Amino acid sequence: MSDENAALAWLGERIKARDSTSVFLLAPLAAFELAFFVVPFLILVRMSLNEGTSSGSYAPGWTLGAYGDVLGSDIYRQVVVFSFELGVVATVIAVLLALFYAYAAYRADGVRKSILLFSVILPLLTTLVVKTYAWLPLLAPNGVLNDVLLALGMGHRIQFAPGLVGTVVGQVYIVFPYAVLSIYSVLTTMDWDVVEAARDLGASRPRSFFEVVVPEALPGIAVATVVSFAWSVGAYAAPSQLGTGEQTTFAMEIGNLMLTQFDYPVGAAFSLLMLAAMLAVSLAVIRLLTGSIGGVESV
Amino acid sequence: MAEVTLSDLTKEYGDLTAVDALDLSVDDGELLCLLGPSGCGKSTTLRMLGGLETPTGGDVHIGGTEATDLPPYERETSMVFQSWALFPHKSVLENVAFGLKMDGVDGDERRERAREMLDVVEMGEFADHDPEDLSGGQKQRVALARSLAIEPDVLLLDEPLSNLDKRLREQMQLELRNIHDEVETTFVHVTHDQNEAFTLADSIAIMNDGEIEQVGEPREVYDDPTSLFVEEFLGDTNLVAAEAAATDGGVRASTEFDTEIALPVSEDAVSAGDALTVSFRPEDLDVERVDENAGAADDASALTGTVTDVLYRGSSVRFYVEIAGESVFFERSVGNADFDTDDRVRVSWNTDDLLVFAGGDRVGGGTP
Numbered sequence: 330m331s332d333e334n335a336a337l338a339w340l341g342e343r344i345k346a347r348d349s350t351s352v353f354l355l356a357p358l359a360a361f362e363l364a365f366f367v368v369p370f371l372i373l374v375r376m377s378l379n380e381g382t383s384s385g386s387y388a389p390g391w392t393l394g395a396y397g398d399v400l401g402s403d404i405y406r407q408v409v410v411f412s413f414e415l416g417v418v419a420t421v422i423a424v425l426l427a428l429f430y431a432y433a434a435y436r437a438d439g440v441r442k443s444i445l446l447f448s449v450i451l452p453l454l455t456t457l458v459v460k461t462y463a464w465l466p467l468l469a470p471n472g473v474l475n476d477v478l479l480a481l482g483m484g485h486r487i488q489f490a491p492g493l494v495g496t497v498v499g500q501v502y503i504v505f506p507y508a509v510l511s512i513y514s515v516l517t518t519m520d521w522d523v524v525e526a527a528r529d530l531g532a533s534r535p536r537s538f539f540e541v542v543v544p545e546a547l548p549g550i551a552v553a554t555v556v557s558f559a560w561s562v563g564a565y566a567a568p569s570q571l572g573t574g575e576q577t578t579f580a581m582e583i584g585n586l587m588l589t590q591f592d593y594p595v596g597a598a599f600s601l602l603m604l605a606a607m608l609a610v611s612l613a614v615i616r617l618l619t620g621s622i623g624g625v626e627s628v
Numbered sequence: 629m630a631e632v633t634l635s636d637l638t639k640e641y642g643d644l645t646a647v648d649a650l651d652l653s654v655d656d657g658e659l660l661c662l663l664g665p666s667g668c669g670k671s672t673t674l675r676m677l678g679g680l681e682t683p684t685g686g687d688v689h690i691g692g693t694e695a696t697d698l699p700p701y702e703r704e705t706s707m708v709f710q711s712w713a714l715f716p717h718k719s720v721l722e723n724v725a726f727g728l729k730m731d732g733v734d735g736d737e738r739r740e741r742a743r744e745m746l747d748v749v750e751m752g753e754f755a756d757h758d759p760e761d762l763s764g765g766q767k768q769r770v771a772l773a774r775s776l777a778i779e780p781d782v783l784l785l786d787e788p789l790s791n792l793d794k795r796l797r798e799q800m801q802l803e804l805r806n807i808h809d810e811v812e813t814t815f816v817h818v819t820h821d822q823n824e825a826f827t828l829a830d831s832i833a834i835m836n837d838g839e840i841e842q843v844g845e846p847r848e849v850y851d852d853p854t855s856l857f858v859e860e861f862l863g864d865t866n867l868v869a870a871e872a873a874a875t876d877g878g879v880r881a882s883t884e885f886d887t888e889i890a891l892p893v894s895e896d897a898v899s900a901g902d903a904l905t906v907s908f909r910p911e912d913l914d915v916e917r918v919d920e921n922a923g924a925a926d927d928a929s930a931l932t933g934t935v936t937d938v939l940y941r942g943s944s945v946r947f948y949v950e951i952a953g954e955s956v957f958f959e960r961s962v963g964n965a966d967f968d969t970d971d972r973v974r975v976s977w978n979t980d981d982l983l984v985f986a987g988g989d990r991v992g993g994g995t996p
Contacts, residue, residue: 522713525680528700529707530778531730537701540726544717 416562427508499567515549630691638685664835893992
């Protein structure tokens with residue numbers, strides 16, 4: 330035990346001292362990042378500067394032509410706009426639902442708490458493709474939801490999926506567990522006394538939720554928002570399985586460029602532009618959400 | 629300001645009865661301390677008063693109106709929590725103004741009133757601080773100001789001083805008293821600390837096992853405990869098991885001291901053979917050193933024994949005396965502590981000062 334503590338203390342000292350030992354400790358991580366992120370990223374950058382050819386693939390060269398093709402295309406612009414729309418809609422729905430769900434899980438105890446948390450983790454154990462496809466028989470024109478609505482007196486069948494509704498539902502379903510867990514982990518640090526104090530001072534239940542619980546959960550909400558948004562803008566599985574051609578996201582378009590049209594330079598340029606855009610938006614979201622914790626709200 | 633009446637108040641959690649058919653009334657403007665060991669149901673009682681727990685039986689009246697099922701935000705009570713429960717994402721001023729904001733008081737007025745209240749608790753200069761930057765004592769003051777700002781009819785305090793160190797706690801006890809005198813609000817203060825209850829209270833309600841054992845002014849409760857539990861809980865005392873003996877010409881009892889002692893009990897209160905507990909309060913014992921070789925000059929209100937242990941307890945010294953195998957203690961102030969281990973001493977008392985209990989209830993002794 331004391332040996333272990335001594336070893337840990339030594340390790341801490343080494344890392345603090347920033348000497349060669351700490352470099353040694355970081356080496357495996359650095360090697361991993363280098364091999365699986367930095368190198369492929371640089372290959373992508375290089376590829377985006379090559380010239381496209383009409384026969385597919387690319388001709389080696391140094392040109393910004395691929396970037397011009399991406400930025401000048403109306404179709405790509407529509408695809409990007411739809412990607413961001415899907416990102417915003419899916420994120421707002423998922424984070425709102427997750428906030429209430431996480432609060433319910435925080436408040437529940439015993440078996441009920443276990444059930445709520447387990448049912449959010451369980452879908453993570455299933456393959457994304459399978460569980461996304463499972464929505465199709467539910468939302469299709471001859472699916473379960475339509476049967477129920479017809480039985481309830483609705484006049485005609487609606488095609489929820491394939492289509493926009495199916496895409497949004499599928500995407501929300503994919504990111505929901507991550508949003509719940511992000512918010513729940515922050516809520517567990519909240520002292521229930523604080524909510525009781527708010528109620529005691531005259532705040533109704535909804536009011537105490539917005540005045541006290543939401544500010545406490547804000548760091549979790551920020552994480553949930555960024556995760557949901559980043560994932561939803563780059564959605565692939567939900568729109569390709571539950572959408573029609575109208576629900577094409579940039580991820581699907583890049584896949585198409587790379588794997589079907591073999592237009593590597595344009596695909597690479599498109600990827601890099603979207604990466605830059607996502608980075609900017611994510612940073613802005615984090616700044617927006619964490620900045621408001623500091624007390625801009627009125628007394 | 630309002631009087632509070634709890635009648636037949638009960639709270640059960642499954643098979644566990646936390647509060648058992650409790651009756652209690654608190655006068656308008658009174659500072660009542662609910663005193664009891666942990667787990668006795670005092671906090672649960674307070675939380676039912678504040679609406680944070682729903683009683684399973686009985687009712688709560690505040691200011692003459694029924695409040696049993698009112699949610700906390702609809703009753704004119706305010707709670708100071710043991711953890712203080714300050715809102716971490718609001719400034720000190722925002723914390724204090726919170727209740728007024730919920731009441732719909734407009735911005736300028738609530739800020740002004742919150743500042744005034746912060747001045748009352750001497751925290752005015754910390755208005756713009758984050759609660760997390762404050763010390764325990766400062767948080768406690770802010771929590772108090774936050775509760776007082778809404779001018780509640782009844783202020784509920786759930787052991788708010790128990791997380792403070794001793795010196796600060798004693799200082800805050802005096803300040804709480806002064807604030808109580810200033811605001812003239814009814815206070816119900818929960819504590820497990822007898823000294824705190826004696827310092828603060830207009831009246832003390834001693835709770836045990838979900839029930840009220842005794843209610844009264846501090847002096848009255850101390851001088852005239854009605855049960856063995858109260859006697860044990862209020863202070864350190866020597867409790868000695870005894871058995872009632874002859875009951876003609878005054879009750880006497882055989883004790884573990886070997887010698888029969890006289891008890892201040894009327895003859896019809898006990899019968900021979902009853903098991904009794906006798907409390908010898910240390911402050912009622914007279915002790916003098918006797919010659920080592922003197923024979924035991926014991927009688928019905930004096931015993932001889934040997935000092936076995938001397939414990940220094942800061943300003944006072946506690947002496948343990950062994951009398952016929954039983955240990956009895958008394959205390960002296962440090963300057964007056966002239967006994968040593970192995971001294972032979974004679975311990976005597978005034979029979980009327982003994983407190984006698986049978987089956988947990990008092991049957992005699994003390995002030996009549």
